[in-house]
Every structure is written in C-alpha cells, then in structure tokens.
Amino acid sequence: MPSGASGSGIVEGDPLFFDPASGDYRPDKPAGSPLVDLAGSDTPFEGRLLNGQTQTEGGWDAGALESNGSALPVDLTDLSATLSGEAVRLSWTTASEMNNAGFRVQRREGKTAPWSTLEFVEGTGTTTQPQSYRFVDESPPFAAGPLQYRLVQVDVGGALSPSDPVVLERPAPDRLEVRPPSPNPAHSETTVQIALPDASDARGATGARLSVFDVLGRQVTSRSLETEGGYRRSVRLDVSGWPSGLYFVRLKAGSTVRTERLSVVR
Incomplete structure (x- = not known):
C-alpha cells in the first residue's frame, strides 16, 4: 500500500491489479481485474475501497475500486x-x-x-x-x-x-431516379429527391439536368447537376412566384429521362 494511505475499509494486501515490481496500479492487467476510479463523492459499488484520499504520496489515484467480477447487464x-x-x-x-x-x-x-x-x-x-x-x-x-x-x-x-x-455504407445509385415532389400540392416551396448514377454508368453522360415545365411546355426553371461518383440528393424548389397549375419535373441524364408531376396552388 502506498505511503500515506488512509480511510475506512482499507485493504491491507496488494490487490490483483497492483504490480509489486513497478509499484504501479494498472487498470487492464491482469485480465479480469479492472481498476475503476471513483471521482469526488462517488461511493464504491460491489467492491472494496482501497484509499479514501484524493492523492497519496505514491501518486496513484485514490478512491479506486477493484471489481468483484460481476457481469454487465x-x-x-x-x-x-x-x-x-x-x-x-x-x-x-x-x-x-x-x-x-x-x-x-x-x-x-x-x-x-x-x-x-x-x-x-x-x-x-x-x-x-x-x-x-x-x-x-x-x-x-x-x-x-x-x-x-x-x-x-x-x-x-x-x-x-x-x-x-x-x-x-450505401453504394452509389445504379439508376436514374426522381421521386414525387413533397409537399404536393405545393404553396411556397417543395423538395424533389433525385438519385444520379455515376457518369460511367449513364451511357457516357458527364452531367444531368433537372428542369420544370408548365403544361404548355415552357421551361420554368432548370439547373445542371454533376454525376461524377453518383449520389442521392434533395433539391428544394421555390414555387412562391409560380402561377397555380400543373407542372412537370424532369430529370435527364444522357438519353434517360424521368418525370414527375407537381401541382402548385395558391
């Protein structure tokens, strides 16, 4: 026992995790004899209090506890x-x-x-x-x-x-996909979820385009999308300035096209 140890319930013999050769208290050796430090006013649980002081002259952590080997819940x-x-x-x-x-x-x-x-x-x-x-x-x-x-x-x-x-780890998408916008009908904004395969799987295409058209075929908005590596993404659309009506959300990569309907209401 290190010099200066005091307190109640003192164990007089060396605990299993004490190395007499080095005078060191080791938490992981030998196996099955872990060292648990008790901080502040923590109380021992199913073990034996070795030292009640905050520090001893030997420099080891006081308030240590030798486990009695009880299993985790x-x-x-x-x-x-x-x-x-x-x-x-x-x-x-x-x-x-x-x-x-x-x-x-x-x-x-x-x-x-x-x-x-x-x-x-x-x-x-x-x-x-x-x-x-x-x-x-x-x-x-x-x-x-x-x-x-x-x-x-x-x-x-x-x-x-x-x-x-x-x-x-989820693999990159293997096919082009656009999911129905949400919310739909939309008042001020809506979100479109898209999946883009890697460019090497898109028949040589190096990019993709997400566009929205009205019922007369007029393009309302459009944006370019990279396909390198492939990915899934949520794209938000601001529809606050669009007239009420039916729209078509189109995702195109190479010769592959996917389309979903979107309603805008005021």
Missing part, C-alpha cells in the same frame, strides 16, 4: 446492419441478460449528427440463454450518405448503456 455479442432494397435490417444477439428492459434503436447520418431513436425493442429480462433480436428501418434518409446505428440498452431501473455504433 447485457452481454451484447453482435450488431449488424445490412441493406434490403431501400430498407436497412438490423440484427443483434446477446449471450446473457440481467434485468434488461430492452433496447432503444438509434440512427444518425454521418458521424456528427445527433442520434435519433427509431424504436424500442423489448428485452428478455434476465436470462443466461443466447437471445436474437431484429429491427427493420423501413425509411432510412434517402439523401444521406453513410448511416450509423447503435443500441442503447435500458435496464429495469432506467440505467442506459449505449453500444458501439455500426456504420452502413
């Missing part, structure tokens, strides 16, 4: 995400569960967006038998690039344990 052994058409299928397994109320299935776009909860999947409670779970994200964001999914395990007392995220 849920032993998650696998989490995977796969594409099935436009949907994303999640599956995960647990080796054992203790007081497991269930899992919050969460998704985010990229690496910096906030997590959003999609669904709560009920757990099995307490079991030592392996369990399998599934969830289908029927409507992942159309225009997003990589998607991340994770589970937040919730125990019966409300404690939360998030899992490591799994990243789903």
Whole structure:
C-alpha cells in the first residue's frame, strides 16, 4: 500500500491489479481485474475501497475500486446492419441478460449528427440463454450518405448503456431516379429527391439536368447537376412566384429521362 494511505475499509494486501515490481496500479492487467476510479463523492459499488484520499504520496489515484467480477447487464455479442432494397435490417444477439428492459434503436447520418431513436425493442429480462433480436428501418434518409446505428440498452431501473455504433455504407445509385415532389400540392416551396448514377454508368453522360415545365411546355426553371461518383440528393424548389397549375419535373441524364408531376396552388 502506498505511503500515506488512509480511510475506512482499507485493504491491507496488494490487490490483483497492483504490480509489486513497478509499484504501479494498472487498470487492464491482469485480465479480469479492472481498476475503476471513483471521482469526488462517488461511493464504491460491489467492491472494496482501497484509499479514501484524493492523492497519496505514491501518486496513484485514490478512491479506486477493484471489481468483484460481476457481469454487465447485457452481454451484447453482435450488431449488424445490412441493406434490403431501400430498407436497412438490423440484427443483434446477446449471450446473457440481467434485468434488461430492452433496447432503444438509434440512427444518425454521418458521424456528427445527433442520434435519433427509431424504436424500442423489448428485452428478455434476465436470462443466461443466447437471445436474437431484429429491427427493420423501413425509411432510412434517402439523401444521406453513410448511416450509423447503435443500441442503447435500458435496464429495469432506467440505467442506459449505449453500444458501439455500426456504420452502413450505401453504394452509389445504379439508376436514374426522381421521386414525387413533397409537399404536393405545393404553396411556397417543395423538395424533389433525385438519385444520379455515376457518369460511367449513364451511357457516357458527364452531367444531368433537372428542369420544370408548365403544361404548355415552357421551361420554368432548370439547373445542371454533376454525376461524377453518383449520389442521392434533395433539391428544394421555390414555387412562391409560380402561377397555380400543373407542372412537370424532369430529370435527364444522357438519353434517360424521368418525370414527375407537381401541382402548385395558391
């Protein structure tokens, strides 16, 4: 024990994670004997208080706790995400569960967006038998690039344990696509979702064009779009100055054309 140690419940013998040769307290060696630091007024949980001081003369962190080896509430052994058409299928397994109320299935776009909860999947409670779970994200964001999914395990007392995220890389679109505008009818603006394959897959085309025509065939607006690499994108259209009526949204790349109808009302 380092010189100057004091407090209640002092352990007189060297704990398993103490290395007599170096006099060092190591959190990860040997395996199965983790070191948990207790900050401030935290109290030990199912372990033994080694030192009640904030620092000892030996310089090691005080208020450390040697685990008694109790398992985590849920032993998650696998989490995977796969594409099935436009949907994303999640599956995960647990080796054992203790007081497991269930899992919050969460998704985010990229690496910096906030997590959003999609669904709560009920757990099995307490079991030592392996369990399998599934969830289908029927409507992942159309225009997003990589998607991340994770589970937040919730125990019966409300404690939360998030899992490591799994990243789903979606391939570039393999065909030209324009989806119906939304909202439709539109009053002031509308959004059109488009999918553009890579230029090498668009019969030699090096670009694409999104245009809107009225019922007389007059072009109302138009913009050029690059197709290098292929991508999905949401395009907003300002229709606040357009007369009420029927319009045609046309996406053209090479000789391929896709068209959707749009109504503007006042």
